[in-house]
Amino acid sequence: MRQKRHDEPKHLIVSSKSTLSNSWIEHFLFVLLIIPLTLSALVLYTDISTWYLPDNLYAFVNANRTSVQTAVQIFGAILAAIEVFALCRLINLTTRVRFTQAPVSLDMLGFWSALSTPTNNFCLPFWMIAITVLLGNLSAIISALWTGALTPANAIGTQHSTLSIPDWSNISLIREYPSEIDKNGLSIREAKGYFTYSVGMGLLGSLLSSMNSASPTNGGIRNHPKLDNTRYNYHGRSYGIGASAGLSDDNLVAIPHVRNYTFNEVGLDASVDCVYNTSSMFVLQDLPQPTLHAARGLLPDSKPNAPEYSVYVGRGDDAIVALGVAADPTEYSAKRYMAIAAGSYYKDLDKIQCAVTFNAALFNVSVDIQGRNISVSKVRFVDPVDIDPHHNITHIVMRQLELISNDLTSYYRSTLGDAFNASISDYRTSVAGGDISEMQVVMKGMENAVTALVDDILGGYASAQLVVGRFRKSVPCGLRYLLYASARGLILLPVR
Structure with missing residues (x-):
């Protein structure tokens, strides 16, 4: 009698009389597949349609980020479980059909059993173990995909609107008002600040503070406050642009979740070039009264028979820093001059002469509402319509410098001279150790201070045009505003 070999494959014989159960409970998981299928179609549709969460849901998600994230993960795990269990049930039904058709080995039986559960059986061949491990972790993978698709994420929406900016077609209120009482330009004081057409006198404190910070000590981009109470700050030069931020943008700020907005505005780009003019004819002279001193002389754009003249008060002329600007220039042009005559306390400033050239330019303004920052950049290769074709604004802006210098000279000190020296000193600090001469340091510090002063004076007139002159x-x-959408752009309702 022949012995049975122990290495023959073992088979399990399943009776062909086995029948599949038709119970509706066994097929219930397949019905549940409608949920992820419908949700997948919704994700795809809303992604194509670019829908966003409405305001009330946005506010809820923003206030309950942790709870929303937990709920999304739980819901994603439920969806993954439905899909994985339905797949396992399908494998189970498939094995029943196969068992009725042919015998299977014990390894294959264990493999199909592990796939139907799903679980891991490490007694199986390696390739079977790899497949069961993959299926066992399939739920985690699908859950992660659903979580990523359903998790609310930041999305940037854009739309177009309009903004009120200063109109320079009417500059009848921009004049060289004298500083005597009751002869100042029109002014308004309100919650958003003090706005006046006597910029040089009315905003003197703010202008002086701006000059003191004209040269960043770290050599980086200058950040400085806007001359009002709107709490906005300029990142870099202002060019006198962006006055509307905080003053006439209420309609934009009222839009829910607005982050920033951008617009273009035509203005004047003031470029400053300072030099020592040892032959300058603008000098200090003593007057018969011991406390009075005259600053007089011709400037490059003064009329030959009309030298500049102004009187300063001081115990001596040592503490005087006088700025000369042609009151009646040879012509109203885009290029104007400023000369300094200074006493011994400010000898580094004496005989400095600066040319300020105003060119019409188009600027792009970006206003960050939450950060309260304004960034102004010049648009290149654009020739805009000049807002000051007759250079009247240019003349008034430059004349403010002479008024400021006279007002900031006291009996013992020149506050204006101190501000110039602060800018020079800060610039010296920023280039410490560099290969640059002391004259270059002084000129660059002066240029920074004059640029900051001119930009802010232009900004003061722009604000007055908006608020005072209307x-x-x-x-x-x-406009750019923050919305919530899913990682794939799942949007629940259209934005209003």
């Missing part, structure tokens, strides 16, 4: 015009602007 001379405005509308320009298009682009």
Whole structure:
């Protein structure tokens, strides 16, 4: 009698009389597949349609980020479980059909059993173990995909609107008002600040503070406050642009979740070039009264028979820093001059002469509402319509410098001279150790201070045009606002 070999494959014989159960409970998981299928179609549709969460849901998600994230993970795990269990049930039904058709080995039986559960059986061949491990972790993978698709994430929406900016077609209120009482320009004081057409006198403290910070000690980009109570700060030069931020943008700020907006505005780009002019004819002279001193002389743009003249008060002329600007220039041009005559306390400033050239330019303004920052950049290769074709604004802006210097000279000190020296000293600090001469340091520090002063004076007149004179015009602007969407752009409701 022949012995049975022990290495023959073992088979399990399943009776062909086995029948599949038709119970509706066994097929219930397949019905549940409608949920992830419907949700997948919704994700795809809303992604194509670019829908966003409405305001009330946005506010809820923003206030309950942790709870929302936990709920999304739980819901994603439920969806993954439905899909994985349905797949396992399908494998189970498939094995029943196969068992009725042919015998299977014990390894294959264990393999199919592990796939139907799902679980891991490490007694199986390696390739079977790899497949069961993959299926056992499939739920975690699918859950992660659903969580990523359903988790609310930041999305940037854009839309177009309009903004009121200063209109320079009417500059009848921009004049060289004298500083005597009751002869100042029109002014308004309100919650958003003090706005006046006597910029040199009315905003003297703010202008002086701006000059003191004209040269960043770290050599980086200058950040400085806007001359009002709107709490906005400029990142870099202002060019006198962006006055509307905080003053005429209430309609934009009222839009829910607006982060920033951008617009274009035409203004004046003031470039400053300072040199020592040893032959300068603008000098200090003593007057018969011991406490009075005259600053007089011709400037490059003064009329030959009309030298500049102003009187300063001081115990001596040592503490005087006088600025000369042509009151009646040879012509109203885009290029104007400023000369300094200084006493011994400010000898580094004496005989400095600066040329300030005003060129019409188009600027792009970006206003960060939450950060309260304004960034102004010049748009290159654009020739805009000049807002000051007759250079009247240029003349008034430059004349403010002479008024400021006279007002900031006291009996013993020149506050203006101290501000110039602060800018020079800060610039010296920023280039410490560099290969630069002391004259270059002084000139660059002066240029920074004069640039900051001129930019802020222009900004003061722009604010006055908006608030006091009410001379405005509308320009298009682009809004960017924060919305919540899923990683794939799952949007629940359209934005209003």
